[in-house]
Amino acid sequence: MKQRGKRNNGGVTSCSSSSDSSSAPCTPSETVVDHELKKKEHRENMVQFRKRKKASITGARELHARLEKRLAYLLATRHDLRHQLHDSLTFHRLRYAELVAPTETIRRENEALREHFMLHAKYTQVLHEELMAIYDSDKENVFVCDDQDLVSLEAAHGRKELRGQWIHFTHNEPPFFYLPFPEEACAVMVRQAYEEVRKMQMGFQRKEFRMWETKLFGWTAQRSLVRNERNNVVSRVLFRKRYDCGAVNVNEKLDEVRTMSWRLHIVPDMYQRCHRTPIISKVLQSFGDHTFIIVRNTPDPCTINIRYLNLVSSIETTTALGQRRSMLTMSVAEDDEHRRIREADGRTDVIWLTEGYAFVEYTAIDDHTLEVSYGNQVECVSEEQAQYFMLELPPRFIEG
Template identity: 25%
Template sequence: MLSASARGFDVTAESAWSDEIAKEKQKHLRSEHQQLEEQLKQLMTRKGAAASNCTKTHQPLTLRLHQFAVEIEALRKEKLELRKQLALHTSFHKVLLSTSTNQPDEGGSILPTNDAAPDWRVYFPGGEPSFHFYPFTRSDFDAVVDSCASELTYKYSATNRAGDFIGWNVYHAVVPSKLDSGSLVARARFTKRVQCSLPAAFEAMNHEEINSWPLIVMQMNWSGVSSSGASTVLLQQFDDNTFVLVHNVRSDFNLRYLCVVYRSRWTERDGKRAVTYAMVIADSEANKRSRLAEANDDEVKWVEEGGAHLTFIEAEDNSIDVVYEHWGSCEDTLHARYLFVQWANYALRWEQMVLSSKLLVE
């Protein structure tokens, strides 16, 4: 039988042991509570992420396409704006070059000379692919112009009379190219006597703008004889009547060519006064090498052969004999026929312009 003191010790020990167990349970419960809270936080985080992903995944397709289109349009506008700024910078740079150098001699280029700007990048107002241009010297220009007359004699000796077109005598032919034996060249000649004096015709031609001049060649699916869908950039100007241009004709691809232009040249044929106008496709080895380095054949096709030549010859009774000659590279005979129609419309347009000017003068 235990004494009272022994029984008191047992009670005290049992109480201490119970307190220790309670503390351990409380500690374990707190730890378990913290773990559950952490698991709950992780679960809520995963739930929020899943909800966000679900919202994005189930976002309407039309809305996503619209946002994509808006982004593309913004990038396109930014690209065009950068092109405009770059073109403006290039033009300003040319002005600085021309003003910082000595004044050119008579007959020199009004745009930067070869010494001032040996080459430069050319940009089109419509955003078509740019290209690098190496300018022509005046002797290069004159050589192209001087060779034009002899070329015309060869080119039209074999043309066949095709008939009449609103009073115009029409001749045309499709012949092998002189530059590439595997290519074809369409050639046409239109002649007519017009009741208009030579000075009146000359005055009418002086009012022609660069963008109104005919295109030498165009694609089969091009949309008409106007210059809509085509860009013209003035590259060089040697004097008031001599220029170097680049034409870019837009369709399913860009058809492009360099050409030299002289707006009027007075000559004499069989003792009669005559004035001629010409656009002739020209090229150089430097520009050919530059084009090969561009590597954009899918977007741009360069034409290396073609031209247009208009002559007014003074005749009796205050009239003129008009000879309009046009030639250019073509893909096949069907393309050549298409070009013949376009060129015939150019001939008719010359006549209408000259006669309208005559009526205004009278």
């Protein structure tokens, strides 16, 4: 006997058949009705599920609000409750409140810090986008500090514009936006630094500065300390000494000490070992094998970071007498573009040094005599900093 359909326990009509293999299948109209009934049942189930979920969330929120009020009440009246410890229940409630209070305080502080960090991240992103818009150029000119901290300008030689990047440090020191210097501009700065070194050497030789001089352990030390029109301290120092190379040829000795001194200035870890205070160095650009731009940062988490862009270059010349001379110049790289970038950044926790230079010079006096000279001129924020440049750096660099 054929059955076209029957009502099941759920009240839904569906097609079925008996064990007779010759039963006729459901008609298309019956299939559509069956599908619609299933969809209706599913919608009703979902409505009931959402109602239960909403009621559960509402109940949890109400319970949370009641518990917060209860906790606030216990914390506000805990001093009074100490005098009413008539039973263990009151005692345990008070102890619970005292344990939960620090946790709740820390949680709220963490939420406030997260909001602060999000705002700071948004501000940094906006500032970065604005600076990138100012210095917009070809995407092929992007420079990124890689793992070796070396950025070459060879691919960008001859281009008028170079695109900058944010430079980050490893210990949360303030980042800064760096615009690579064109090679021609760096060549000009190196030449100016060399001329300033020669000018300072002649000034000490001719006693043009207000200075004092002393001799100790074979060294001749000269120093000048004056204030400029901005009332900042301008420190000039010069150390000279001659060494007898003995049986070693002076040119071999000169090459040895020059290579060691060069590595001391361009390898960040070696440069750090020359200082008692922490100094972070990061190589930003290189021009061949003899000129580098390195950022030097002296971090201080309690106050400010003292920072400058150090242009380090190696120069080979001869004296008027034909003596071989090798000089390492270390000057502050600065231009109008970087001044505008710092003004736009507006940080108050970083002081940028914008003037100053230093040098180490090795001169082959004769076949077995090598003269070593070290000097620097820098505008300092205080006499204490000038004393640091006078007493700590020269012997460490010369020893290296």
